[in-house]
Amino acid sequence: MSSEATLSDFFVQHRQQLRQVAMSIVRTADLADEIMQDAYVKLADGSCMRSVQKPLFYCCQVVRNLAMDHFRRRTTEASYRSFGLDVEQLERPSAVTPERVLNERRVISAIEQALARLPERTRRAFELYRLQEMTQRDIAGVLGCSATLVNFMIRDALDALQGCRDLLDD
16 A cells, blocks of 8 residues: 555544644634645645655644645735725825924924024024034134134024924924
């Protein structure tokens, strides 16, 4: 008798036990029966031409592997399923909300007020540094002072704007 017939016969003899292996993984009777059919066809077609030392273990592994493959495939497919929704028709949430616009206006107003309270030269140094992206050395040349003084003026402006940074976190 060939090893193929032995495995097929052994599979039929232990069908209920093997079905329980499939059921423990896929959790539904229909899927377990489908896996059992696939496993029997795999064993009956002679995909294993060598002799098997432990036929029950081998049959259990075939059923288990098929059940795990089926479970993984269903899990992956379920993660991509749209459940009949037309994704293109869904309304995209807008990043711009009235609350956000109001908050941004409030922050800009606070920044303008904080800069207005600074000495003119300090405000100018800060604007050249942040808005014109000039180096501190170049700013010192424009304002006619040292680069060290420019550094202190920029630091003072940043300290004055610290309260505005807190508004951004709201």
